């Protein structure tokens with residue numbers, strides 16, 4: 001089982017730093033099901049290739065039945081696990097390149113944070129759905145996909161193709177993203193990840209998938225296959241991905257449509273969409289002409305704001321440079337006319353530090369942001385937004401924790417990065433306190449389908465600045 005990662009970034013040997021594996025060494029890493037070896041078949045200034053070889057021990061694999069065995073249903077001694085890249089390669093990759101996958105690189109921090117020319121190659125990849133599915137999954141992530149079916153037997157072309165592909169991906173991608181994508185998509189293509197899956201699998205998926213998964217056109221298919229078609233987990237994962245990005249249309253995926261037919265609740269307008277609608281309605285009611293989206297994430301709201309007539313200036317700010325990159329891509333900033341570009345400002349900033357760029361807008365939006373801030377830092381955000389930037393109005397949305405019991409199987413917070421989630425009373429108290437402290441009036445609404453007992457899934461508050469003598 002083999003995966004090679006090549007770059008032509010110069011000096012290409014920097015790949016060793018990014019992967020945290022020295023190009024001069026051959027290193028072995030024991031796995032519960034075999035041995036992973038990392039070595040560099042080439043390591044020059046112009047091109048460097050790292051190879052991850054995985055030797056699966058079928059006996060060890062068969063013995064490791066239980067929670068930690070990555071593939072216990074394959075408790076046979078004869079199978080393709082030793083030869084074909086599979087979910088096992090995804091597991092080994094996560095282990096061997098764990099630090100690289102997190103994007104941390106003290107030696108080359110700048111390089112770790114940006115896209116570099118990469119070529120990933122897997123000579124034998126089991127791929128349910130063939131070359132087409134490989135293209136569907138990797139192309140939206142910016143890869144050029146070369147997927148060549150491997151014939152069952154070269155001597156008998158009439159037998160047709162096997163379910164294996166030779167896959168080469170070429171593109172300019174951040175290495176950490178590339179590794180995260182493989183980690184999620186190898187088992188998705190293989191579909192043999194049958195081992196026990198608990199809720200932590202959903203967390204793992206969201207952590208590895210992050211932003212690229214939330215905005216992937218086939219995220220339903222990916223999520224369902226990754227979670228082994230366990231409907232309950234899939235629904236939770238999709239609900240939580242929708243928290244990150246609900247705008248994607250699910251309709252184009254026939255398999256998803258089939259699943260939805262069985263689950264009428266999934267056919268509802270995604271919550272994220274309803275939240276955007278509610279925020280846009282509030283902005284329209286306020287008669288705003290300039291809006292700043294604080295913690296804009298990958299920029300879906302900005303996209304809709306730019307399409308809203310009457311809004312002359314739009315700004316988006318986020319602490320995450322990657323989110324801003326996604327936003328710029330979504331908004332096609334590079335193809336904007338000067339006039340269009342003149343309406344938009346996109347910048348990196350932290351909401352817990354005063355920043356003159358936050359000021360001067362009719363409305364500031366804090367959509368699903370406050371719950372990402374550590375409680376001890378929340379007072380700083382409040383001062384920065386309501387005290388210093390002081391927009392005419394602030395629209396805030398945040399989850400209603402009470403509603404979580406209605407998400408089947410969810411027993412924690414809705415997203416691994418949430419630092420807290422408020423119930424309705426807590427949010428109401430926060431709103432009242434902020435309004436009184438900073439001279440705003442406040443009204444609150446629910447967004448999404450209201451449950452008699454638990455209320456609506458999302459809470460929304462509209463703060464409007466009260467004119468004071470000194471204003």
Ligand code: SAH
Nearest residue numbers: 295296297318319320350351367368369372
């Ligand atoms: N508003 C977007 C994204 C919500 S996710 C939407 O509703 O779709 C929360 C976002 O807040 C993330 O993009 C995160 O990077 C950003 N964020 C969290 N803490 C922040 C801070 N202190 N300053 C700026 N942005 C922050």
